[in-house]
Amino acid sequence: MADYFSQYLWTWLAYLLAAIIHCALLIQVGALGALVFIWAERKVSGRIQDRLGPTRVGGKFGWLQSLADGVKLLTKEDLMPEGADGFLFRIAPYISFCASFAALMALPFSDGWVAVDLNVGVFFILAVLGLEVFGVILAGYSSASKWSLFGAMREAAQVVSYEVPLGMCVVVPVLITGSMDLVDIGQMQQGWFWNWLLFHDPFTFITFWVYFTCALASVNRAPFDLAEAESELVAGFHTEYSGIRWSYFFMAEYSSMFAVSGLAAILFFGGWNGPIPITSIFGLTHENHAVLGYIGNFLGMLNFIGKCTLGVLFMMWVRWTLPRLRIDQVMKLCLKYCVPIAAVMFLGATVWTFLLPGGVGLRSVPYGMRYKTAPSAGEKPPIDAVAVETVAVKGE
Amino acid sequence: MDAINWHSFFFLLFALVACVFAVAVVASSNIVRMAFHLIVSLGATAGLFFLAGADFVGAMQLMIYVGGTLVLLVFGVMLTAQGPFINMKTGGGDWILAFLVSGCLLALLIPAAFSVEAWREGDTRSAAVEPTATPIGMGLLGVRVDKLDADTPHGMERGMSSYLLPFEIVSVHLLVVLVGAAYLARTKRRRVET
Numbered sequence: 001m002a003d004y005f006s007q008y009l010w011t012w013l014a015y016l017l018a019a020i021i022h023c024a025l026l027i028q029v030g031a032l033g034a035l036v037f038i039w040a041e042r043k044v045s046g047r048i049q050d051r052l053g054p055t056r057v058g059g060k061f062g063w064l065q066s067l068a069d070g071v072k073l074l075t076k077e078d079l080m081p082e083g084a085d086g087f088l089f090r091i092a093p094y095i096s097f098c099a100s101f102a103a104l105m106a107l108p109f110s111d112g113w114v115a116v117d118l119n120v121g122v123f124f125i126l127a128v129l130g131l132e133v134f135g136v137i138l139a140g141y142s143s144a145s146k147w148s149l150f151g152a153m154r155e156a157a158q159v160v161s162y163e164v165p166l167g168m169c170v171v172v173p174v175l176i177t178g179s180m181d182l183v184d185i186g187q188m189q190q191g192w193f194w195n196w197l198l199f200h201d202p203f204t205f206i207t208f209w210v211y212f213t214c215a216l217a218s219v220n221r222a223p224f225d226l227a228e229a230e231s232e233l234v235a236g237f238h239t240e241y242s243g244i245r246w247s248y249f250f251m252a253e254y255s256s257m258f259a260v261s262g263l264a265a266i267l268f269f270g271g272w273n274g275p276i277p278i279t280s281i282f283g284l285t286h287e288n289h290a291v292l293g294y295i296g297n298f299l300g301m302l303n304f305i306g307k308c309t310l311g312v313l314f315m316m317w318v319r320w321t322l323p324r325l326r327i328d329q330v331m332k333l334c335l336k337y338c339v340p341i342a343a344v345m346f347l348g349a350t351v352w353t354f355l356l357p358g359g360v361g362l363r364s365v366p367y368g369m370r371y372k373t374a375p376s377a378g379e380k381p382p383i384d385a386v387a388v389e390t391v392a393v394k395g396e
Numbered sequence: 397m398d399a400i401n402w403h404s405f406f407f408l409l410f411a412l413v414a415c416v417f418a419v420a421v422v423a424s425s426n427i428v429r430m431a432f433h434l435i436v437s438l439g440a441t442a443g444l445f446f447l448a449g450a451d452f453v454g455a456m457q458l459m460i461y462v463g464g465t466l467v468l469l470v471f472g473v474m475l476t477a478q479g480p481f482i483n484m485k486t487g488g489g490d491w492i493l494a495f496l497v498s499g500c501l502l503a504l505l506i507p508a509a510f511s512v513e514a515w516r517e518g519d520t521r522s523a524a525v526e527p528t529a530t531p532i533g534m535g536l537l538g539v540r541v542d543k544l545d546a547d548t549p550h551g552m553e554r555g556m557s558s559y560l561l562p563f564e565i566v567s568v569h570l571l572v573v574l575v576g577a578a579y580l581a582r583t584k585r586r587r588v589e590t
Contacts, residue, residue, distance in 0.1 A: 088432060124455045130463030134435060137470050141428055149474060156471040160464070 022115055026104050030097075030255035037254045039066045041316050048320040076243035081144055084240065088142035093241070093248035096135030100256040102128045107262045108183045110272045110300040121182035122170055125263055126163075129218065132256055133159045136220070136227060139249070140237035151236030155220065155227035158330055162217040165338035169211035172204055172349045173197050173267040182263075186271030193275035198268040201356075203348035208268045210342050212314075215260040217330070220253065222319035226327055254312075261311025262304070269307055272300030406447055414440035422494075425485065431470050438462050452532055535559045 042065065046053045057065045080089055106121045106128075108114035118124050133155060140152020176197060177185045189195045197204050217224040228236035238249050265271055279296035325333070417437035421430050438461045445454030536559050 085426070085428070088428065091432075118451045118455075120451045120455055123459070124451065127455045127459035127463060130459060130467075133467055134462070134470075137467065137474075138428070138432065141470065141474060153471065153474050156467055156474070160467055160471070163463070 026115060027101065029104055029258065030101055030251050033258050034251045034254040035066045035070065037257070037312055038069065038250070039063055040313065044313065044316040045320045048317065070247075073243055073247040078243040078245060079240070081240050083144035085142040085144070088138050089240075090245070092135045092139035092142060093245045093252070094135070095138065096132050096252035097248045097255075099128055099131035099135065100252045100259060102131075103259040104255060106182070107259060108186060108266070108271070109304055110297040111187060112183060113297060113301060114183060117183060118181070120180045122174060122180045122185070122263070122267070125182075125259065126167060126170060129256055129259060130159070130163055132219075132252060135249075135252070136237050139241065140227075143237075143240040145240050147233045147235070147239045148237050151227040151229065151233050151239070154229075154327055155237060157327070158224065158226060158334075159218055159220075161331060161334045162214050162338070165210060165334060165342045166214040166218055168339070168342035168346055169207050169214060170263070170267065172207045172346055175346070175349060176200060176204070176353055182266050182271075186266050186273065189270035190273045190280070191277050193270065195273070196268065196270040201349060201352040203345045203352060204268065206341065207345045207349070208264065210338055210345065211264060211268070213333075214338055214342075215264065216315060216318065217334070219256045219260055219315075221257065221315050223322040223325050224330060225319075225324060226330060229324060231324075257312050257315055258308050261308040261315070264311055265304060265307040271307075272297075272304040274300075274303045403447065407444065410440045410443040410447065413437070414444070427473050428470060431466050431473075435462050435466055438466075536563050 039062070042053050043061070045051060054062070054065050057068050080086060103125045105115045106118050106124045108117075108121070114121075136155045137152045140148040140150075140155070143149075173185060174180055177188050179185055179188075185197075189197060193199070198208055199205065220227055226236075228238070230236070233239070238246055241249065279299055414437050417433045417440070420433040421437065424430050424433060438457060442454040442457040442462070445451075445457060
């Protein structure tokens with residue numbers, strides 16, 4: 001895109017423009033996503049708990065409500081308590097928002113459609129999502145309010161312990177596919193839905209549920225919303241926030257929900273490769289024509305966003321169904337259930353891929369091998385291929 | 397005007413941010429503010445790693461230092477704080493000692509940095525950035541893919557001079573630290589009970 005603009009503009013301006021367009025597109029995922037998801041949250045909670053919700057705003061199905069919310073939040077006075085640490089209080093919402101935005105940066109939306117194609121994408125997303133906590137902790141600490149401080153302490157304890165099982169769950173798909181590149185992992189699950197890693201073996205199936213539980217806890221959603229706990233702590237860490245700063249926390253929450261659902265979709269549900277391989281059935285691939293490939297990629301993106309939305313809706317369903325856990329129950333669930341189960345699943349998946357690399361008859365070629373094509377003559381083979389060869393020679 | 401070297405630009409930006417906030421850590425007296433400045437400084441260092449193509453090391457920096465260590469630090473402050481915002485005063489002796497130690501380190505680092513041949517030639521061509529995760533991972537497993545052709549110490553296979561032994565030593569060391577910490581915590585509790 002920068003090259004295209006540089007035909008008409010100075011190069012530095014072209015690069016800046018291209019960067020701004022990319023950033024704006026990604027921010028829209030967070031901001032518009034929050035708008036839609038808050039509307040959906042109201043609808044879902046209304047249906048599940050038989051509530052009426054806001055009834056005065058018009059629009060079909062009340063879609064104007066989140067717009068009205070947005071206008072209200074923009075025009076609201078931005079308050080700060082007298083005893084607060086002003087600098088940290090002001091900057092905390094931006095830390096949360098930046099962290100969840102940075103996670104979207106490494107999340108591929110379709111084959112190759114990713115802002116920054118990192119070869120350690122999974123790891124990067126986990127690392128950056130862990131930073132979101134810091135905004136919450138700083139917000140709680142700098143508000144000079146006991147409710148906020150309690151909320152922040154609970155959040156710190158919870159997130160630090162849930163990162164352990166979350167990381168273990170994420171390692172299982174990485175182990176099976178032999179790659180930490182999210183685009184690679186997504187592409188390896190091409191085809192019908194039985195190619196999804198969820199159905200690779202019974203261990204990955206259970207791993208997904210553990211992952212989902214830990215992801216719920218790490219993005220602070222009910223039943224793990226102890227940091228907010230509006231029935232105990234007023235509003236937890238954001239008690240003292242109002243107006244646009246408060247809404248940054250909410251945008252951060254919804255976009256990190258989207259990010260963990262997206263990670264789940266890529267790691268376990270084939271990413272942009274649907275339950276039915278529509279794009280390859282109708283020949284919408286780059287091999288046939290560039291435009292057809294583009295259409296196929298676009299359908300893949302819709303598919304991926306659909307899966308993410310399903311994940312977010314599932315989180316809402318859980319939120320409005322289950323009561324909030326106590327802090328000791330949260331810790332017990334993490335340390336006594338999630339960590340051991342994740343560890344056993346990791347061992348099981350290792351043994352399974354060692355003994356049955358092709359799965360139970362559905363796949364003839366193991367995941368790691370299928371995607372990598374043989375290098376053409378004269379081309380330098382990839383660096384890990386060299387390594388595998390060396391090991392093989394040693395074994396003889 | 398149309399040939400900005402973006403690599404140098406971002407390098408200078410990140411380096412400047414890292415240095416300024418490192419100084420701010422020393423200069424501020426509020427612990428939580430210090431932690432915040434440290435986050436920005438370490439985050440900028442992670443940015444430098446990303447700029448150098450070391451994605452894995454950069455992500456590791458974010459995960460361990462920023463996401464883990466500093467969160468625990470602020471958590472500890474919140475658990476133990478008596479008043480709302482604690483201030484730490486640094487005494488004169490501490491300043492002198494700190495300047496002595498950090499000055500020695502700086503005096504060591506600067507000649508080392510300037511002695512690297514490749515950095516003095518003023519070569520501004522952007523170097524090829526290669527992903528580093530695979531070599532590091534294979535190195536930990538025992539295969540140095542970057543040194544396959546190099547001579548290895550006596551009695552080892554070709555390309556097998558690896559990080560496996562240092563890695564094991566570090567993990568055993570960490571295990572000892574954990575056991576020690578658990579032991580200290582346990583003995584203190586027993587003393588309270590009796």
